[in-house]
Amino acid sequence: MPTAAYHHGNLRESLVEAAIEVARERGPDGLALRDLARRVGVSHNAAYRHFADRDALVGEVALRGMAGLVAAMQAGLDAVGGTHAEDPVLRARLRLAAIGRGYVEFALGEPGLFRVAFSSYPDAPELPAERKSELLPGVDPFGLLNQVLDELVEVGFLHPDARPGAEIMCWSAVHGFSVLHLDGPLNGEETDVRRGALERVLATIDLAFAATTGPPTEPVPLAAPG
Amino acid sequence: MPTAAYHHGNLRESLVEAAIEVARERGPDGLALRDLARRVGVSHNAAYRHFADRDALVGEVALRGMAGLVAAMQAGLDAVGGTHAEDPVLRARLRLAAIGRGYVEFALGEPGLFRVAFSSYPDAPELPAERKSELLPGVDPFGLLNQVLDELVEVGFLHPDARPGAEIMCWSAVHGFSVLHLDGPLNGEETDVRRGALERVLATIDLAFAATTGPPTEPVPLAAPG
DNA sequence: TGTACATCAGTGAACGCGCGTTCACTGATGTAC
DNA sequence: TGTACATCAGTGAACGCGCGTTCACTGATGTAC
Numbered sequence: 001m002p003t004a005a006y007h008h009g010n011l012r013e014s015l016v017e018a019a020i021e022v023a024r025e026r027g028p029d030g031l032a033l034r035d036l037a038r039r040v041g042v043s044h045n046a047a048y049r050h051f052a053d054r055d056a057l058v059g060e061v062a063l064r065g066m067a068g069l070v071a072a073m074q075a076g077l078d079a080v081g082g083t084h085a086e087d088p089v090l091r092a093r094l095r096l097a098a099i100g101r102g103y104v105e106f107a108l109g110e111p112g113l114f115r116v117a118f119s120s121y122p123d124a125p126e127l128p129a130e131r132k133s134e135l136l137p138g139v140d141p142f143g144l145l146n147q148v149l150d151e152l153v154e155v156g157f158l159h160p161d162a163r164p165g166a167e168i169m170c171w172s173a174v175h176g177f178s179v180l181h182l183d184g185p186l187n188g189e190e191t192d193v194r195r196g197a198l199e200r201v202l203a204t205i206d207l208a209f210a211a212t213t214g215p216p217t218e219p220v221p222l223a224a225p226g
Numbered sequence: 227m228p229t230a231a232y233h234h235g236n237l238r239e240s241l242v243e244a245a246i247e248v249a250r251e252r253g254p255d256g257l258a259l260r261d262l263a264r265r266v267g268v269s270h271n272a273a274y275r276h277f278a279d280r281d282a283l284v285g286e287v288a289l290r291g292m293a294g295l296v297a298a299m300q301a302g303l304d305a306v307g308g309t310h311a312e313d314p315v316l317r318a319r320l321r322l323a324a325i326g327r328g329y330v331e332f333a334l335g336e337p338g339l340f341r342v343a344f345s346s347y348p349d350a351p352e353l354p355a356e357r358k359s360e361l362l363p364g365v366d367p368f369g370l371l372n373q374v375l376d377e378l379v380e381v382g383f384l385h386p387d388a389r390p391g392a393e394i395m396c397w398s399a400v401h402g403f404s405v406l407h408l409d410g411p412l413n414g415e416e417t418d419v420r421r422g423a424l425e426r427v428l429a430t431i432d433l434a435f436a437a438t439t440g441p442p443t444e445p446v447p448l449a450a451p452g
Numbered sequence: 453t454g455t456a457c458a459t460c461a462g463t464g465a466a467c468g469c470g471c472g473t474t475c476a477c478t479g480a481t482g483t484a485c
Numbered sequence: 486t487g488t489a490c491a492t493c494a495g496t497g498a499a500c501g502c503g504c505g506t507t508c509a510c511t512g513a514t515g516t517a518c
Contacts, residue, residue, distance in 0.1 A: 006479060006480060006494080006495065006496095007479090007480055007481070007493085007494055007495070008494080008495080009494095011494080011495085029255075032470075032471065032472085033471085033472070033473090034470070034471060034472075035470085035471090042495075042496090043495070043496050043497070044471095044472095044496095044497095045472090045473075045474080045495090045496080045497090046494070046495055046496075048473080048474090049493080049494055049495070050494095053472080053473080054471095054472065054473095118405075118409055118410055119409075121408075121409045121410055121411065121413045122408075122409070122413040122414065142411065162430075164426070165422070165423050165426035165427070165430075166426075166430075168403070168406075168412070168423045168426070168427060169399065169426065169427045169430045171402065171406060172398070172399050172400075172401075172402035172403035172406060172427060173395065173398050173399045173402055174398075174402065175398075175402035175405060175406055175410070176397065176398035176399055176400065176401035176402025176403065176404075176405065177394070177398040177402065178402075179401060179402065179405050180394075180397060180398060180401055182347075182348075183344055183345075183347045183348070184344055184347055184401070185347065185368065186394070187347045187348040188348065196391070197391050197394045200390070200391035200392075200394070200395065201391070201394060201395045201398060204388075204391075204392075204395045204431070204434045205430070205434070207434045207437045207438070208430045208431070208433045208434035208437065210437065211433050211434065211436065211437040211440070212433070214437070214441070215440070215441040232461080232462065232463095232512060232513060233460085233461055233462070233512090233513055233514075234461080234462075235461095237461080237462085258503075258504065258505085259504085259505070259506090260503070260504060260505075261503085261504090268462075268463090269462070269463050269464070270463095270464095270504095270505095271462090271463080271464090271505095271506075271507080271508095272461070272462055272463075274506080274507090275460080275461055275462070276461095279505080279506080280504095280505065280506095
């Protein structure tokens with residue numbers, strides 16, 4: 001990777017790295033092509049050699065943010081590691097809780113990147129096919145979650161009938177928890193209060209899933225009339 | 227309310243109304259003092275007679291958005307109305323589901339206002355005491371939710387031990403569900419798919435709460451070691 | 453009832469900002485022969 | 486190995502945008518006497 005004076009040699013990556021740094025501190029709205037070019041020490045329009053426009057750069061940072069999120073979830077799984085091999089049910093339950101914790105830890109630990117990661121919707125750029133191969137198979141937050149939920153079914157903890165939609169339940173809970181603490185009224189909550197609250201959320205989901213295969217409780221129509 | 231040519235007579239409210247309209251269409255970032263003044267037909271700095279700065283205006287719109295959110299939740303409760311008076315447990319469960327539905331309906335039906343309502347955090351302006359009295363007592367999303375959860379305890383459906391933190395569970399789920407559909411990968415989901423998914427989320431929470439007083443399931447430590 | 457005056461709610465011009473994007477360009481690089 | 490040339494990756498100037506905010510101001514309003 002040459003670092004020649006004129007031909008930068010690595011401008012695209014440098015811009016992305018600078019962008020990540022800025023995104024960490026200032027979130028999506030803080031990302032400006034001119035500012036990034038300035039930081040990298042290059043004229044303000046050189047970036048157009050590497051990105052079609054600002055959105056393309058933001059999209060790239062979003063992708064990295066998403067990757068960081070997945071990595072944090074994976075780190076949660078790694079923390080569970082090979083423990084409880086003798087009790088696959090407990091193990092699967094711990095794994096679900098672990099990715100939830102990883103998700104929230106990333107969101108609150110890297111608020112800027114987390115925000116950027118979700119900043120391109122509704123008109124998110126469809127990830128071009130050739131980029132998808134860069135990601136490990138099934139490595140998006142949704143994919144990882146689905147995997148762990150499937151495990152819960154396999155070990156007989158989550159009833160197959162309750163499997164569809166379970167991913168949306170889990171994702172909504174951890175995402176909402178994160179966002180309410182990031183950009184909502186729960187912002188500023190003490191760390192240990194927050195941690196306790198998260199454990200309760202995870203435990204509640206676990207309890208619900210347990211109940212799908214546990215002793216029967218008669219189902220009640222919850223949908224509103226009409 | 228005079229509508230004189232020079233002295234507008236109602237400028238503050240007119241600005242807020244215009245702001246709400248713009249917020250509906252464009253969300254928080256679309257709100258600009260100059261633009262609003264233009265819409266109302268007044269010079270671009272007249273607004274400073276009524277708002278300290280842009281943030282003050284946005285804050286006001288956020289307040290109205292929050293009020294709309296509460297109203298939607300309340301509308302959910304009203305839909306349950308006086309039904310199932312003979313079965314207070316079922317009634318309380320339906321009421322919880324109803325405010326959840328109201329929340330999500332507002333979020334997805336008024337995405338701009340919903341976004342504005344949550345746009346002022348982390349540095350949300352503390353609502354000045356004199357404004358708080360304008361709101362009905364307990365009328366914020368959190369207050370209403372807490373009220374309904376208390377009912378669930380009173381009727382014996384939700385175990386008192388499970389009461390703390392339950393509001394965060396519920397709020398996280400519906401908020402996350404909303405945000406993932408608004409500014410996340412679930413955006414663009416078909417309406418009926420989304421509705422079905424929401425019902426499953428609500429049912430899962432209900433199931434978990436049922437399990438707190440239902441037949442005992444042995445609790446398992448879910449917290450990660452360390 | 454009439455008038456003097458304080459106060460209030462607007463106006464219009466201006467400052468300064470940083471941005472995204474395009475244009476015509478030039479210096480560096482690498483490749484074919 | 487040397488050279489001509491195409492291509493690529495930068496530069497610098499400029500356009501046009503809309504914004505927030507401040508300034509000194511003036512027209513309208515209402516009130517005290």
